[in-house]
Amino acid sequence: MRRILRRREIVVDDWTHLGEDAVDGAALIVPLAELRKDPGRWWQWSGRLGVRLTPVDRVEELADELPRLDLVAVEFPTPVDGRGYSQGRLLRERLGFRGELRAVGAGVRQDQVFLLARCGFDAIELTDGEDPDAARRALQRYDVAYQPGSPETAIRRQRFFA
Amino acid sequence: MYQYDELDQAFVDQRVAEFRDQTRRHLAGQLSEDEFRPLRLRNGLYIQRHAPMLRIAIPYGLLASPQLRKLADIARRYDRGFGHFTTRQNLQLNWPRLPEVPDILAELATVQMHAIQTSGNCVRNVTADHLAGIARDEIDDPRPYCEIIRQWATLHPEFTYLPRKFKIAVTGSPEDRAASEVHDIGLHLARDAQGNIGFTVLVGGGLGRAPVIGQVIRDFLPLAELLAYLEAILRVYNRHGRRDNLNKARIKVLVKTLGVERFREQVEAEWQLSRESAARLPATEVERVRSFFRPQPYEALEDFDASAGREPAFQAWYRYNTRPHRVSGYRAVFVSLKAHGQNPGDMSSQQMEAVAALAERVSFGLVRATHNQNLLLADVRQRGLYEVWLELERHQLAMPNIGTLTDMIACPGLDFCSLANAGTLGVAKQIQERFDNLDYLYDLGDIEIKMSGCMNACGHHHVGHIGILGVDKHGEEWYQITLGGSANGFTALGEVIGPSVPKNEVAATIERIVEVYRALRAEGERFIDTFRRVGLTPFRQSAYATHPAAA
Ligand code: HEM
Ligand code: SF4
Numbered sequence: 004m005r006r007i008l009r010r011r012e013i014v015v016d017d018w019t020h021l022g023e024d025a026v027d028g029a030a031l032i033v034p035l036a037e038l039r040k041d042p043g044r045w046w047q048w049s050g051r052l053g054v055r056l057t058p059v060d061r062v063e064e065l066a067d068e069l070p071r072l073d074l075v076a077v078e079f080p081t082p083v084d085g086r087g088y089s090q091g092r093l094l095r096e097r098l099g100f101r102g103e104l105r106a107v108g109a110g111v112r113q114d115q116v117f118l119l120a121r122c123g124f125d126a127i128e129l130t131d132g133e134d135p136d137a138a139r140r141a142l143q144r145y146d147v148a149y150q151p152g153s154p155e156t157a158i159r160r161q162r163f164f165a
Numbered sequence: 166m167y168q169y170d171e172l173d174q175a176f177v178d179q180r181v182a183e184f185r186d187q188t189r190r191h192l193a194g195q196l197s198e199d200e201f202r203p204l205r206l207r208n209g210l211y212i213q214r215h216a217p218m219l220r221i222a223i224p225y226g227l228l229a230s231p232q233l234r235k236l237a238d239i240a241r242r243y244d245r246g247f248g249h250f251t252t253r254q255n256l257q258l259n260w261p262r263l264p265e266v267p268d269i270l271a272e273l274a275t276v277q278m279h280a281i282q283t284s285g286n287c288v289r290n291v292t293a294d295h296l297a298g299i300a301r302d303e304i305d306d307p308r309p310y311c312e313i314i315r316q317w318a319t320l321h322p323e324f325t326y327l328p329r330k331f332k333i334a335v336t337g338s339p340e341d342r343a344a345s346e347v348h349d350i351g352l353h354l355a356r357d358a359q360g361n362i363g364f365t366v367l368v369g370g371g372l373g374r375a376p377v378i379g380q381v382i383r384d385f386l387p388l389a390e391l392l393a394y395l396e397a398i399l400r401v402y403n404r405h406g407r408r409d410n411l412n413k414a415r416i417k418v419l420v421k422t423l424g425v426e427r428f429r430e431q432v433e434a435e436w437q438l439s440r441e442s443a444a445r446l447p448a449t450e451v452e453r454v455r456s457f458f459r460p461q462p463y464e465a466l467e468d469f470d471a472s473a474g475r476e477p478a479f480q481a482w483y484r485y486n487t488r489p490h491r492v493s494g495y496r497a498v499f500v501s502l503k504a505h506g507q508n509p510g511d512m513s514s515q516q517m518e519a520v521a522a523l524a525e526r527v528s529f530g531l532v533r534a535t536h537n538q539n540l541l542l543a544d545v546r547q548r549g550l551y552e553v554w555l556e557l558e559r560h561q562l563a564m565p566n567i568g569t570l571t572d573m574i575a576c577p578g579l580d581f582c583s584l585a586n587a588g589t590l591g592v593a594k595q596i597q598e599r600f601d602n603l604d605y606l607y608d609l610g611d612i613e614i615k616m617s618g619c620m621n622a623c624g625h626h627h628v629g630h631i632g633i634l635g636v637d638k639h640g641e642e643w644y645q646i647t648l649g650g651s652a653n654g655f656t657a658l659g660e661v662i663g664p665s666v667p668k669n670e671v672a673a674t675i676e677r678i679v680e681v682y683r684a685l686r687a688e689g690e691r692f693i694d695t696f697r698r699v700g701l702t703p704f705r706q707s708a709y710a711t712h713p714a715a716a
Pocket of ligand 2: 578582619
């Protein structure tokens with residue numbers, strides 16, 4: 004039973020990654036490459052569908068399909084690979100994605116969650132061994148920020164606005 | 166100078182609390198060294214040869230006396246009573262103890278200072294001309310824009326984990342005293358036809374392994390677009406910069422791979438698309454920040470020749486260690502950290518305290534760190550110069566060698582740095598000893614020596630008139646010498662003179678090089694100009710004790 008941080012709450016994950024045990028009708032997250040390989044199959048999936056991006060995937064290519072996706076998972080293979088932050092902001096701000104934006108991968112740790120939330124990630128799937136409670140507290144490490152960002156964190160004062 | 170408001174203060178305080186927690190988890194074994202490294206680097210903490218090294222930010226080089234006093238106090242209580250001023254307007258402490266670093270950062274926060282983003286692959290301390298606000302050739306004071314960029318870049322949610330470090334410099338004068346053309350982004354203040362302030366934007370400069378001079382991607386960027394445009398550049402870089410090879414990860418490599426034209430197109434396209442969602446820079450915010458950098462309340466004074474009739478030692482100091490000021494009756498005074506026999510850029514706690522007190526008496530309580538590893542008292546009454554000189558003399562801070570050959574830049578090298586190939590401090594000493602005759606130094610005039618202990622080029626050797634680079638030859642320390650580099654206004658990379666020389670030959674080789682200059686120079690011609698006129702060959706022919714082919 005995986006627990007994730009969604010908005011400011013720790014909840015039991017209701018999504019399954021391809022490769023995990025997925026019953027028919029489950030909410031399923033499929034890698035973009037897999038979706039491209041077998042679009043007929045995945046777009047017909049019986050449950051809700053999400054896609055998982057790697058750092059090299061260009062989010063712009065998803066523009067037309069986003070309305071049909073309930074979730075986009077962005078992979079952070081290490082804590083220092085920062086490409087996903089740009090992918091996240093682009094999905095939210097340029098492509099107007101309103102579904103769940105989830106950070107996944109070995110790089111997703113409590114010391115990243117504040118930045119992730121500011122970039123528009125409303126769901127954080129911590130890597131194994133990370134403590135969800137610590138991560139939830141880490142969301143509130145700062146109550147001020149210089150840059151514009153999404154309101155998942157507890158920012159009471161901000162310098163620059165979009 | 167800029168004063169923190171409640172937001173700035175809350176931010177640094179919360180940052181200290183975060184780092185305290187991260188350090189605690191590391192020491193408790195919950196964060197491995199690999200996991201802790203990127204976190205500590207973003208708080209200025211390296212682990213070096215002997216101990217951790219903490220790099221404290223001095224944003225665009227500006228310090229108030231209480232801040233300098235605090236640095237002195239920290240160096241004394243947490244370190245060995247001295248610090249090292251770097252070429253990027255930071256201060257490095259070489260011996261702090263890891264468990265105490267959060268306490269040091271908390272102390273810094275009490276005087277509106279921090280070590281945030283002074284290392285790691287993120288936007289680093291934004292640097293500026295040390296004569297900002299007082300230079301006669303200035304278009305506008307760069308410091309308010311540096312402060313705005315500092316704030317915008319601080320814990321930027323999208324750009325805290327870039328492919329590689331990212332350095333920005335802003336200059337307001339045609340004579341580029343901030344080496345902006347060897348920065349990832351160089352911003353040159355400019356005015357459009359209507360007189361509006363903006364920037365010429367350069368990208369892709371950098372030293373290190375493959376030195377590159379920055380190229381212009383926009384002739385004029387209106388001020389209001391500053392942050393939106395920086396975001397566009399950083400976003401293109403964050404998405405497309407290489408992450409597979411550390412040595413190819415700087416933005417200069419991306420610019421080179423794409424070609425500057427395509428890079429520009431991508432940035433401009435990104436900018437057009439993201440202008441709406443990017444951080445705006447309203448005029449009210451510019452005004453707020455600018456209000457902290459208004460000219461000082463100068464007295465109405467006449468210029469006069471403070472050196473007339475004084476003893477030669479003072480006259481020499483006046484000539485070499487002071488500079489003209491925009492306001493009559495004032496001069497800028499260098500505090501030389503280049504006394505012979507000391508490591509370039511090092512300063513003791515006691516010296517810092519003396520300068521802090523002196524600044525309060527004679528220069529509005531402000532001190533600046535310069536790119537050349539000296540300090541500057543920017544606004545000294547000409548009438549008070551003699552007393553200032555006496556006081557600096559008393560503290561060994563009046564070596565009258567600014568701009569001369571022994572006002573050299575040197576990175577810490579093998580004595581402190583675990584990446585070094587060779588020592589730099591011993592070589593600096595050797596040069597100081599050989600060139601200890603001031604008359605000879607003065608005869609040689611303006612010569613910049615810049616020295617790095619390895620290819621990473623922390624000592625900017627590529628852009629020294631004379632560059633010295635430590636290389637490792639079968640486990641021995643050797644030195645490659647370059648000539649003709651320059652970083653102010655006419656940026657050029659030095660040319661290698663020939664085979665590298667052993668350690669004990671460096672100063673002698675430099676002496677032979679400057680002797681060639683003395684023989685070939687035209688009346689009043691500087692070393693760098695002679696070099697540009699005659700080229701490398703005559704220097705190469707005489708630089709070696711034996712013919713280069715035999716060396
Ligand atoms: C002692 C610990 C230090 C370490 C481990 C260190 C490490 C490095 C490394 C690895 C680079 C190359 C980066 C690259 O090419 O991408 C570099 C460049 C640089 N460092 Fe340091 N450095 C140290 C101290 C200093 C000091 C004391 C200064 C100033 C005097 C300094 C200023 C610079 C500058 C100006 C560059 C060149 C920037 C460029 O490549 O554009 N560093 N440093
Ligand atoms: S140039 Fe090399 S030796 Fe010198 S400080 Fe930088 S990394 Fe160390």
